[in-house]
Amino acid sequence: MDQNTRFLTETVLRISGVDPRKCMKCGKCSGTCPNYDAMEYHPHQFVSMVENGLIEQLMNSNAVYLCLGCMACVERCPRHVAPGKLVGALAQLKLRKQDGNHKGGNDIAAMADEKVPQQLLMAAMRKYRK
């Protein structure tokens, strides 16, 4: 594992509080994930790939933005691994990089129709940009 990968891995584990070694690779998370089909990588892969140093692959994937944040995998994981927290933390890590914004403020405003609740707009602002 190179230095950058190690740094990223350590950071994401620290800020997410996830311990991938607790995973028994049962696939409950991916069995319960409501947005499985839309995501390039699936919840169980997030856990395994972080452990195996494939973190940048995950960070470069749009999958981190397609997690619904619904915590079904967190709630139902029998090993207390909480893959969803890892996905969220990876998205955060991505934002923290230079030019790491996923969308700018204007992009977000442009995406919203007139019925979008304010809460959703605010959430997008928080999730997609620094």
Place this chain on the structure above:
Amino acid sequence: MPKIGVFVCWCGSNIAGTVDVEAVSEAMKTVPGVVFSTNYQYMCSAAGQKMIADAIHEYHLDGIVVASCSPRMHENTFRKTAQAAGLNPYMVEIANIREQCSWIHKDKEEGTRKAIVLAKAAVAKLLHNQPLQAGTSAVTKRCLVIGGGIAGIQTALDVANAGYEVDIVEQRPTIGGRMAQLDKTFPTLDCSACILTPKMVEAAQNEKIRIISYAKVEKVEGFVGNFRATIRKKARFIDENKCTGCSLCMQKCPSKKGRDEFNMEMNNRPAIYIPFAQAIPNVAVIDPEQCIKLKSGKCGLCEKVCSAGAINYQQKDELLEREYGAIVVATGFRPMDPSPLNELGYAENKDVITSLELERLMNAAGPTKGTLLRPSDLKHPREIVFIQCVGSRCDENTNRGKPYCSKICCMYTAKHAMLIRDKYPDTNVHVFYIDVRTPGKNFDEFYRRAVEQYGVDYIKGMVGKVAREGDKLMVRGSDLINNRQVEIAADLVVLATAIEPDPSARSIGTMLTASMDTNDFFTEAHAKLRPVESPTAGIFLSGVAQGPKDVPETVAQASAAASKVIGLLAKDHLVTNPCVALSDELLCNGCSQCEKVCPYGAITYENREVRGPGVREVRRVARVNPAVCQGCGACTVTCPSGAMDLKGFTNQQIMAEVDAICL
């Protein structure tokens, strides 16, 4: 001053790796009282023991300290060595420099320092040791088996066949336990009832075995060889000696709303019932919650139709007092309630069932007479999904189940899948699994047969949600090998739920002072070398009460427990532990506190003439029965006047040890 020898053991590199054994034996030479000190690679070996015996003779030692492993391992060994060399065996002290020192330290200097301190403490104690003589106690040649499943039955049969009396106390109205509820048994697929019921009959017919059903052990006193148990035989409102088991009462009983426990409550039974056709004893029982006569005084129909005159509405609970030399715990298991994992829909959907419920649905004596029909609409299921590890292998920080593998689920699921595919080839069977664990004779071959011969679809992955949609159960889960999420429209979903100890186990464990783990399984005296004994003397473990196991393993363990029981009952006398409590009459103020804390009932109070310097009067004082006392020491720490002391562990000895460490 007594002459003491010190023997420091290397235990190969176990101790010598982290403790400088040479430095320890050297340091001990300067301790007052020590006239000889040495070290050796394996003190427990024949050569090591000879070294000790020789030193005892040569230096006329009065006592020895062996600095080695835990006294649980070799205290007995060295006591025998000392005794053979002419020493009183209680003039031996062990300094545990392995488990309590070398194994837990990394720094050799620190480890060496601690080892010296521990050895010094042992010497300090030994200087106050007195030779003790062990007594003997008689053995009651009868065994109590708690639980009448296959484990309890097997143990009882083996003990009885060796010529000893056995009582089986079973909480349900019949013996047979969980195995009686199974349809077929893996890996040979023989019918469970066909192999179990002959054993039940054998137990009933064995004149050495007494079956006390519908009963529970309420109190146990005494100690190994001399237990006294109080057994509550619940009122079944039937005269067991008169009932012929004709079951006419069952047919006539107008109250039919009792839940049939034997069929996992999937159908109703009358208020008066015999759990199943081969029940033993084959005697009816009245459920007082359902019986119209017992609840309102009206009805009495069963009494009218019973030609044997066996019905007795006035019957009361009966208390039996029995004495035993040994007690076997065979309390078994129950399937875990899968409700905490409600994304699988067990609570809301009749067609989401547990594997034990499926056993009853497939059994000829079950609610569907052996035709596989799903509970909601009694239709043949054509698409069946099995889910393994439901509630097993869960992290303790979740509330989702047990941390352990339940061990039997992989095999019974393969069995269910195979049987269904065999009987209903037009039915598709899918099994969601994490791992398939089949370590048993002919087990993996069995599982492969389910896949290769019967075409059972094994999907590596877990189910996230079971949702009813119309008359289908939509099962969404991961298919990890194919890297996809699948949704199966199933007719029936079967959960391979974790097994957990029977809820009665915890209170029985407390009553017997038999230790249990955090999952309420009974703990063995030694995980590898004494797997069928409880650390509490005279208590033995049989079947799933000790941990998850299948039928063949249960039977093997049940027979192993029986052999241990027989070994105990074959003795006429047991050597008692001389390290028992002793009360100083002069100091005793008669407060009774020791009597209250004694877990063995070994302390009584009596009026006795007490004589001492300037004292001659009758006082109420504590008296310890040395045959009953187990030397736990609870009384000595409770006694406010310092009158109670424990031989071999006197206050003086303990304080000397503490001083040696702290001063």
Place this chain on the structure above:
Amino acid sequence: MIYSYYPGCTLKDRARQLDLYARASAAALGLELKELTQWQCCGAVYPAASDDIASRLSAVRALMNTEEKKLVTMCSACHHVLKRTNFDWKQDATFRTRATNYLQPEVPYDGSVEVVHFLELLRDEIGFDELKKKVVNPLTGRKIGAFYGCLLLRPSKVLSFDDPENPTIMENFIRALGAEPVSYPYRNECCGAYVAMEDQKSAQTQVERALNSAVAAGCEELITACPLCMYNLVENATVHRLPVKYFTELLAEALGVKEA
């Protein structure tokens, strides 16, 4: 009883009905909801990173400005963020210290505020049996399903709102109002709103699953406590469609204060 009340941004605009009917119903039930004199955004989303202090500060401010013992929430999203931040305050000393250092409050927040959703208030303080007695227009004959979504239920150890897999609070609420609650399996799954702007198709998939499940079970209308679910269930419905109301509107209707 007087309760502090945190409406949140959306209830001042897009989800005005959620707020409006809540106030009318509370008055009818003799509950005084006292809006915080000062509040900002709840934080919108609970942060995924445990070292992210800043995005929880506004939630801490709301908790600090709470005068009564209980802070009542109405919007599922606000409830989620406030409840979890309050939980963190009690559990996580680092967060507590850093947030306090940043905010420099005159009186440090002591963690004593209890964040309560209005539904919990109805269940635990009024009681559904009592609520039933106050109903003037029982909603007899209506088959109503509750859509819980994810934010009220998970993570259950922190939210401790109801059984996360088999919740019943809203069904009991519906029953108390005289309607027939219809339980359906997907009521506790995610509506997908958080990705609705990024990937409408994903959101539509979730909505279709939820509505399909509700329709199959026999729901004729739905209620929700969440402005995000409301938006998504209405705007991103594709095959199936059901009328969706805020639970407060249903309550106001039953209490006879809807038009007031």
